[in-house]
Amino acid sequence: MKHLLQLILIFLFLSFSAAAQPLTQTIIGRVVDNDTQAPLTGVAVVLMDSTAQNGTITDNNGYYSLPDVPLGRQKIAFRYLGYRPHIVNEVMVTSGKEVVLNIGLTEKPVALGEVVVKSNTRKDLPQNSMATLSARQLTVEEASRYAGGIDDPARLASAFAGVTMATGNNGIVVRGNAPKDLLWRMEGVEISNPNHFANLILYGGGGLTALSSHVLASSDFFTGAFPAEYGNALSGVFDLRMRTGNPEKREHTFRAGIIGIDAASEGPFKKNKRSTYLFNYRYSTLGLLSPILPKEMGALSYQDLSFKTSFPTKKAGVFYLWGLGAYDHQGKDAEKDVNKWEKDADSKDYTADIYFGAVGLSHQLVMGTKSYIHSTLAFSGNGLQWKQQKLDSSLVIHPDEYLNNNTWKYTLSTFINHKFSTRHVNRTGITVDQRLYNMDIRNSPDGIIETQYVKAKGNTQLIQAYTESRFDVGKTVTINAGIHSQYFALNGHYTIEPRLGVKWQFWPDQSVGIAYGLHSRLEQINFYLLEQQTANGMVQPNKDLNFTKAQHLVLSYNRQISDYLHFKVEPYFQYLFDVPVVPGSYFSLQNLYDETYFNDSLVNRGKGWNYGVDLTLERFLHNQFYYLVTASVFQSKYKGGDGVLRNARYNRNFVFNVLGGKEWNVRKNNLFSFNVRYTLMGGDRLIPVDEAATYAQQEIVYDYSRAFERQKPIANLLSFTLKYHVNKRKYTGIWSLEITNALGYKDLQDYRFNRKTQSIEAERDLIMVPNLSYQIQF
Numbered sequence: 001m002k003h004l005l006q007l008i009l010i011f012l013f014l015s016f017s018a019a020a021q022p023l024t025q026t027i028i029g030r031v032v033d034n035d036t037q038a039p040l041t042g043v044a045v046v047l048m049d050s051t052a053q054n055g056t057i058t059d060n061n062g063y064y065s066l067p068d069v070p071l072g073r074q075k076i077a078f079r080y081l082g083y084r085p086h087i088v089n090e091v092m093v094t095s096g097k098e099v100v101l102n103i104g105l106t107e108k109p110v111a112l113g114e115v116v117v118k119s120n121t122r123k124d125l126p127q128n129s130m131a132t133l134s135a136r137q138l139t140v141e142e143a144s145r146y147a148g149g150i151d152d153p154a155r156l157a158s159a160f161a162g163v164t165m166a167t168g169n170n171g172i173v174v175r176g177n178a179p180k181d182l183l184w185r186m187e188g189v190e191i192s193n194p195n196h197f198a199n200l201i202l203y204g205g206g207g208l209t210a211l212s213s214h215v216l217a218s219s220d221f222f223t224g225a226f227p228a229e230y231g232n233a234l235s236g237v238f239d240l241r242m243r244t245g246n247p248e249k250r251e252h253t254f255r256a257g258i259i260g261i262d263a264a265s266e267g268p269f270k271k272n273k274r275s276t277y278l279f280n281y282r283y284s285t286l287g288l289l290s291p292i293l294p295k296e297m298g299a300l301s302y303q304d305l306s307f308k309t310s311f312p313t314k315k316a317g318v319f320y321l322w323g324l325g326a327y328d329h330q331g332k333d334a335e336k337d338v339n340k341w342e343k344d345a346d347s348k349d350y351t352a353d354i355y356f357g358a359v360g361l362s363h364q365l366v367m368g369t370k371s372y373i374h375s376t377l378a379f380s381g382n383g384l385q386w387k388q389q390k391l392d393s394s395l396v397i398h399p400d401e402y403l404n405n406n407t408w409k410y411t412l413s414t415f416i417n418h419k420f421s422t423r424h425v426n427r428t429g430i431t432v433d434q435r436l437y438n439m440d441i442r443n444s445p446d447g448i449i450e451t452q453y454v455k456a457k458g459n460t461q462l463i464q465a466y467t468e469s470r471f472d473v474g475k476t477v478t479i480n481a482g483i484h485s486q487y488f489a490l491n492g493h494y495t496i497e498p499r500l501g502v503k504w505q506f507w508p509d510q511s512v513g514i515a516y517g518l519h520s521r522l523e524q525i526n527f528y529l530l531e532q533q534t535a536n537g538m539v540q541p542n543k544d545l546n547f548t549k550a551q552h553l554v555l556s557y558n559r560q561i562s563d564y565l566h567f568k569v570e571p572y573f574q575y576l577f578d579v580p581v582v583p584g585s586y587f588s589l590q591n592l593y594d595e596t597y598f599n600d601s602l603v604n605r606g607k608g609w610n611y612g613v614d615l616t617l618e619r620f621l622h623n624q625f626y627y628l629v630t631a632s633v634f635q636s637k638y639k640g641g642d643g644v645l646r647n648a649r650y651n652r653n654f655v656f657n658v659l660g661g662k663e664w665n666v667r668k669n670n671l672f673s674f675n676v677r678y679t680l681m682g683g684d685r686l687i688p689v690d691e692a693a694t695y696a697q698q699e700i701v702y703d704y705s706r707a708f709e710r711q712k713p714i715a716n717l718l719s720f721t722l723k724y725h726v727n728k729r730k731y732t733g734i735w736s737l738e739i740t741n742a743l744g745y746k747d748l749q750d751y752r753f754n755r756k757t758q759s760i761e762a763e764r765d766l767i768m769v770p771n772l773s774y775q776i777q778f
Contacts, residue, residue: 022070022071022668022669023070023071023095023669023727023729024067024068024069024070024071025069025071025093025094025095025097025098025099026065026066026067026068026069026098026099027045027065027066027069027074027076027091027093027098027099027100027101028063028064028065028066028098028099028100028101028246028247028248029063029064029100029101029102029103030058030061030062030063030064030102030103031043031045031058031062031064031078031080031102031103031104031105032062032102032103032104032105033083033104033105033107033369033419034104034105034106034129035106035107035129035417035419035425036366036369036370036371036372036417036419037104037364037366037372037417038366038368038369038372039058039060039061039062039063039366040058040062040080040083040105041058041059041060041061041062042057042058042080043057043058043062043064043078043079043080043105044057044077044078044079044080045057045058045064045066045076045077045078046076046077046079047066047069047074047075047076048074048075048076048077048087049074049075054066054067054068054069065248069093069099070093071093071094071095071669071727072092072093072665072671073090073091073092073093073621073624073663074090074091074093075087075088075089075090075091076088076091076101078103078105080105082107082108083105083106083107083108084105084106084107084108086103086105088101088103088123089123089564089620089621089622090620090621090622092141094725094727094732094777095669095727095728095729095730095731095732096251096727096730096731096732096733096776096777096778097246097251097253097732097777098246098248098249098251100243100244100246102244104127106129107419107422108422109422109423109472109475122560122566122620123137123139123620124136124137124566124618124620125137126220126222127218127219127220128220128227128229128239129425129470130227130228130229130427130468130470130480130482131220131222131226131227131480131501132225132227132478132480132501132502132503132513132515133224133225133501133503133513133514133515133554133555133556133570134162134222134223134224134225134226134515134554134556134570134572135220135221135222135223135226136160136220136221136222136223137218137219137220137221138153138156138157138218138219138220138221139218140213140216140217140218140243142156143156143213143216144213145661145673145675145721145723146159146659146661146675146677146721147659147661147675147676147677147719147720147721147738148659148677148717148719148720148721148738148740149721150208150209150259150738150740150769150771151209151212151213152170152208152209152211153209153211153216153219153221153238153240154170154171154172154195154205154209154238155170155209157172157221157238158170158172158657158679159628159630159657159659159677159679160221160223160616160630161223161568161570161614161615161616161630161631161632162174162175162223162224162570162572162612162614162632162634163175163223163632163655164632164650164652164655164681166684166747167715167717167740167741167745167747167765167767168201168747168749168765168767169201169202169205169206169207170195170205170206170207170208170209171201171202171204171205171206172204172205172236172238173650173652174223174224174235174236175223175224175235175236175572175574175610175612175614175632175634175636176574176610176612176634176635176636176648176650176651176652177234177235177236177574177590177610177636177650178203178204178235178590178591178592178593178649178650179202179203179204179205180202180203180204180524180592181204181233181234181235181236181521181548182204182233182235182236182237182238183230183231183232183233183236183237183238183521184238184240185230185237185238185239185240186240186241186242186322186324186358186360187240187241187242187320187322187360187362187376187378188362188374188376188413189360189376189378189380189411189413189431190232190380190411190431190433191358191380192356192358192380192381192382192407193205193206193356193382194209194210194211194240194324194326194356194358195207195208195209195210195356196208196209196210196302196304196326196328196354197300197302197328197330197352197354198210198326198354198356198382198384199354199382199384199594200330200352200354200384200386200594201594202593202594203524203592203593203594207300208259208302210302210304210306210324210325210326210356211240211306211324212262212264212280212282212304212306214253214262214264214280215242215243215264215278215279215280215306215307215308215324216240216241216242216243217241217242217243218241219238219239219240219241220237220239221236221237221238221239222236222237222238222239223235223236223614224236224515224517224552224554224572224574225499225501225515225516225517225552225553225554225572226499226517226519227468227480227482227499227501228466228467228468228481228482228483228484228497228499229415229427229429229466229468229482229484230484231431231464231466231484231486231497231520232462232464232486232520232521232522233519233521234519234520234521234548234549234550234576235550242278242306242308242322243278243308244276244278244308244310244320245266245267245268245276245277245278245308245309245310246266246267246268246276247267247268247273247274247275247276248268249267249268250265250266250267250268251265251266251267251777251778252264252265252266252777252778253265253775253776253777253778254775254776255773255774255775255776256773256774257736257771257772257773257774258770258771258772258773259284259286259769259771259773260282260283260284260285260286260302261282261283261284262280262281262282262283263280263281264278264279264280264281265277265278265279266278266279269309274310274312275309275310275311275312276309276310277307277308277309278307278308278309279305279306279307279308280305280306280307281303281304281305282302282303282304282305283302283303284301284302284303285299285300285301286300286301286302297330297332298330298331298332298333298350299329299330299331299332300328300329300330301328301329301330302326302327302328302329303326303327304324304325304326304327305323305324305325305326306323306324306325307322307323307324308320308321308322308323309321309322316365317363317364317365317366318363318364318365319361319362319363320360320361320362320363320364321359321360321361321362322359322360322362323357323358323359323360324357324358325355325356325357325358325359326354326355326356326357327353327354327355328352328353328354328355329351329352329353329354330350330351330352330354331349331350331351331352332348332349332350333349334346334347334348334349334389334390334391335347336391336395338393338395341755341756342754342755342756343752343753343754343761344699344752344753345752347390347391347392348388348389348390348391348400349388349389349391350386350387350388350389350401351385351386351387352384352385352386352387353384353385354382354383354384354385355382355383356381356382356383357380357381357382358378358379358380358381359378359379359380360376360377360378360379360380360411361376361377361378362374362375362376363375363376370418370419370420371416371417371418371419372416372417373414373415373416373417374414374415374417375412375413375414376411376412376413376414377410377411377412378410378411378413379408379409379410379411380408380409380411381406381407381408381409381436382406382407383404383405383406383407384403384404384405384406385403385404385405386401386402386403386404387401387402387403388400388401388402390447392447398444398447398448399444399447399450400443400444400447401442401443401444401597402440402441402442402443402450403440403441403596404438404439404440404441405439405440405441405526405596406437406438406439407435407436407437407439407525408435408436408437409433409434409435409436410433410434410436411431411432411433411434412431412432413429413430413431413432414429414430415427415428415429415430416428416429422472423471423472423473424469424470424471424472425469425470426467426468426469426470427467427468427469428466428467428468429465429466429467430463430464430465430466431463431464431465432461432462432463432464433461433462433463433464434459434461435459435460435461435462435525436458436459437456437457437458437459437525437529438456438457439454439455439456439457439525439526439529440454440455441453441454441455441526441596441597442455443597451599452531453526453530453531453596453597453598453599454526454529454530454531455531456529456531460488460489460490461487461488461489462486462487462488462489462522463486463487463489464484464485464486464487465484465485466482466483466484466485467482467483468480468481468482468483468499469481469482476504476505476506477502477503477504477505478502478503478505479500479501479502479503480499480500480501480502480515481499481500481501482498482499482500483496483497483498483499484496484497484499485497486520486547488522488547490528490543491528491543491544491545491546493544493546493547495518495520495547495549497517497518497519497520498516498517498518499515499516499517499518500515500516500517501513501514501515501516502514502515503556509559509560509561510557510558510559510560511556511557511558512555512556512557512558513555513556513558514553514554514555514556515552515553515554515556516551516552516553516554517551517552518549518550518551518552519549519550519551519552520547520548520549520550521547521548522547522548523545523548523580523589524592526596527542527545527580527589527598527602528540528542528543528545529542529543530542530598530599531599532599532601541601541602542580542601542602545580545602545604546578546604547578548576548578548579548580548589548590548604549576549577549578550574550575550576550577550608551574551575551577552572552573552574553572553573553574554570554571554572555570555571555572556568556569556570557569557570563622564619564620564622565617565618565619565620566616566617566618566619566620567616567617567618568614568615568616569613569614569615569616570613570614571612571613571614572610572611572612572613572614573609573610573611574608574609574610574611575607575608575609576590576606576607576608576609576610576638577606577607577608578604578605578606579604579605579606579607579608579638580602580603580604580606581602581603581604581605581606581639581640581641582600582601582602582640582641583601583603583605583641584641584642585600585640585641585642585704586640586641586642586644586646586704586705586707586708587600587640587641588606588608588638588639588640588641589602589606590606590608590638590648590649591638591648591649591650591708593649603641605641606638606639606640606641607638607639608636608637608638608639608648609635609636609637609638610634610635610636610637610648611634611635612632612633612634612635613632613633613634614630614631614632615630615631615632616628616629616630617629617630619660621661624662624663624664624665625660625661625662625663626660626661627658627659627660627661628657628658628659628660629657629658630655630656630657631654631655631656631657632654632655632656633653633654634651634652634653634654635651635653636648636650636651637651640707646707646708646709647685647708647709647711648685648708649684649685649708650684650685651685651708652681652682652683652684653682654681654682655679655680655681655682656679656680656681657677657678657679658677658678659675659676659677659678660675660676661673661674661675661676661721662674666724669726669727669728670724670725670726670727671723671724671725671727672722672723672724672725673721673722673723673724673725674720674721674722675720675721675722675723676718676719676720676721677717677718677719677720678716678717678718679715679716679717679718680714680715680716680717681714681715681717682711682712682714682715683711683712683713683714683715683748684711684712685708685709685710685711685712686708686710686711686712686748686750687702687703687704687706687707687708687709687710688702688703688706688709688710689701689702689703689751689760690702690703691760694753694760695758698753698755699753700750700751700752700753700760712747712748713748715745715747716743716745717740717741717743717745718741718742718743719738719739719740719741719742720738720739720742721736721737721738721739722736722737723735723736723737724736730778731776731777731778732776732777732778733774733775733776733777734774734775734776734777735773735774736771736772736773736774736775737770737771737772738769738770738771738773739768739769739770739771740767740768740769741766741767741768741769742768744766744768745766746764746765746766747764747765747766747767748762748763748764749763749764749765750763751763
């Protein structure tokens with residue numbers, strides 16, 4: 001009994017001692033030259049604004065480890081002789097996972113003179129040093145923190161100036177351009193639209209992202225006049241990256257919520273080796289959300305997997321094997337009681353199966369102290385199988401729509417980056433796509449005779465090449481100049497696209513800039529392969545379509561009001577030309593939404609104009625408080641095949657966003673945060689209904705002579721997120737409640753004819769997504 005009491009006392013003493021000891025964590029990573037990727041030895045890594053004096057230096061390979069870092073928000077400084085200092089503010093340190101910070105430092109020009117360099121590094125600056133204007137870095141921490149984001153990079157980007165997004169999908173509308181015109185890249189190569197239910201709701205968008213925040217690294221988002229390395233893009237670029245796993249410790253994450261469950265793991269393959277793995281898997285049926293989603297959505301389920309492995313070698317560089325994939329299913333049964341039919345959709349059933357995938361092998365080799373070469377071999381693609389049938393009044397089923405659209409491509413991409421001096425860095429590269437397609441698109445408007453739109457199987461090539469340079473001129477001027485070229489083997493068309501950006505830092509805290517670029521993009525491959533029956537047999541009238549092109553001109557003024565407050569204004573003008581249009585018609589691919597069953601001839605005679613002003617005021621997270629205010633006023637116009645000047649479909653005229661958040665320390669190691677976002681924006685444009693023809697034909701008939709004259713009502717959107725971090729010695733638990741569209745805004749989708757009431761009704765969808773979840777990191 002005496003020994004038992006002693007053991008109990010010892011246990012209690014150790015427990016109280018452990019509880020009294022403050023929890024800490026380790027920050028690890030690597031520091032390299034941003035332009036050459038060569039490791040930097042002896043970089044000072046210092047924990048700032050802390051009572052504890054804590055610092056270290058990088059080893060011969062650029063690696064560092066900073067132990068005993070207190071939990072909570074921390075500020076880390078990286079300093080190296082001859083390089084600009086780099087400060088990472090408000091790093092979230094928890095007990096459940098080590099923090100991995102890989103940093104690239106930029107060498108100072110030799111004769112920097114007396115120009116003052118700000119000690120704080122702006123977190124919004126893009127990682128790509130060739131970017132001049134209209135570019136922004138997105139961090140994973142922001143994606144998980146901002147209200148209304150649902151860990152979706154696309155929804156996060158919609159808070160930035162010049163970007164809008166509807167409530168029912170995550171299609172990114174950049175400065176009035178259609179979502180289809182955005183370029184998605186992963187690990188340096190183009191990928192298909194990486195969203196669940198991609199291209200089902202609209203081309204270029206989907207319902208939810210297929211990208212997990214557990215595997216994403218900081219990425220760049222461009223809204224115009226982007227650098228020469230980006231091709232086949234018309235409106236903007238989302239340049240995504242995956243992070244590598246923790247090379248020193250295996251760590252795991254599990255999350256369960258209303259939307260679904262996901263599990264992630266990372267770490268070294270073998271202890272004390274630098275080869276790492278990282279993967280994440282998610283699954284959801286969305287069954288719990290069915291009662292609050294529109295009935296037409298039917299049953300929904302999705303799953304996705306993403307991974308990245310890294311294999312450093314002693315002399316052959318680093319190899320990366322990465323991939324991501326998604327599979328979705330959606331289905332709805334027709335209403336079997338004819339008396340309950342109120343609209344056309346009630347008599348229809350459908351099934352949809354959608355997949356997306358990309359896998360790549362990348363290699364990076366540092367060559368001396370001035371150059372590195374990066375190469376990727378990738379395979380990617382997506383597919384959509386859709387079958388819709390319709391019941392007649394006798395409940396006999398008839399074919400309605402059928403779509404089997406599959407596109408894949410093999411990609412070989414390589415570039416070499418060389419630093420000629422501290423004032424001149426060049427990047428030159430080439431990308432070759434072997435594009436494959438297999439598609440069958442047809443429908444049966446009368447339920448009897450099927451019309452074939454596309455039936456094709458084959459392959460073609462898209463070849464791109466570019467060169468670009470960054471010049472530091474004098475003490476305060478930076479010039480980014482380059483040229484991009486594309487060649488499309490299907491019809492032999494090519495482009496030569498100059499790019500130029502100039503930035504003048506005329507005061508330590510102020511700069512102005514100007515950027516110009518000629519950009520082009522291919523349309524969806526099914527439009528090129530469309531078939532028409534003629535007296536001489538089947539022809540493909542659109543096979544010779546040229547690239548759609550746009551000239552971008554952007555001005556910029558930046559003011560760093562304080563270390564944590566930044567203001568930016570960007571006026572812009574875009575001129576679109578060679579846009580495919582239907583001769584004599586309002587129709588233009590500039591307004592493309594979900595028009596799949598289409599068999600008209602197209603010509604490159606369309607034009608478009610986007611112009612406006614973007615404003616941004618941002619307080620970066622400091623003292624546990626942040627906010628972002630953005631506003632855009634713009635016009636988006638076009639001329640179709642009839643030469644009439646009209647509003648473009650996505651001409652919303654204005655958008656205003658304000659979002660912010662506050663954090664509070666709870667007890668000693670826990671953290672509570674509240675984040676909110678409010679959006680006010682104009683609506684998309686609609687084609688008015690021809691009421692007389694609608695009543696006569698007992699179905700909706702549109703007045704195409706007045707295309708896009710009508711505008712949806714102004715949208716008022718409110719979203720918020722509550723989070724509570726609980727840090728324990730061996731794990732971190734995170735409770736989260738996210739609600740999007742908390743005000744219950746109903747988006748006007750279209751119009752329908754109610755045969756029962758003999759009236760024209762507006763179809764409005766309320767999509768409110770509540771997500772209560774619990775996440776554990778250990």
